Amino acid sequence: SEACVAAGKPPIDKIKYDSQDDAANALILGRVDALSADSPVTGYAIKRSKGRIEAAGEPFDSAPYGWPIVKGSALGPALQQAMQYLIDNGVYQQIAQTWSVEAGVIEVSKINGAES
Incomplete structure (x- = not known):
């Protein structure tokens, strides 16, 4: 403005x-x-919108999302492994395509930026 x-x-x-x-x-x-x-x-x-609205351009500054959990929780490794499973079997990519967010997909699931 x-x-x-x-x-x-x-x-x-x-x-x-x-x-x-x-x-x-x-x-x-x-x-x-x-x-x-x-x-x-x-x-x-x-x-x-059934064709009534459209994107004005491509996504910019795409970034991966994460799940906040209590530090040290056993849930962290379980979520990381589940996510990697979805990546490896192609379901994650299908979900990203369904929601038109392919620009933000990841290839490796990590906890706090580190592979397990």
Whole structure:
């Protein structure tokens, strides 16, 4: 918005919604011109819109997600191994494709950035 004003253009009017569904609905109904969200959220909104909205570009700054657990919990290695199993058998890639988030997939499951 500041860059627009500095360039002599009108400011961007930012509108906050309580849910992503409300934001997507506002876009479909023409109440807003665009929305911004994480790529999985945006991809889901696009799929549900039945062609009424589309991506304005490719995802940027994709990053893997993780699960926070209590430090030292036995759940950590179990989750890491389960994730690696999904990676190895191709199910993880299928899930990523379903939700249009292939840009953020990982090849190796790690705990705190270290392989087990």
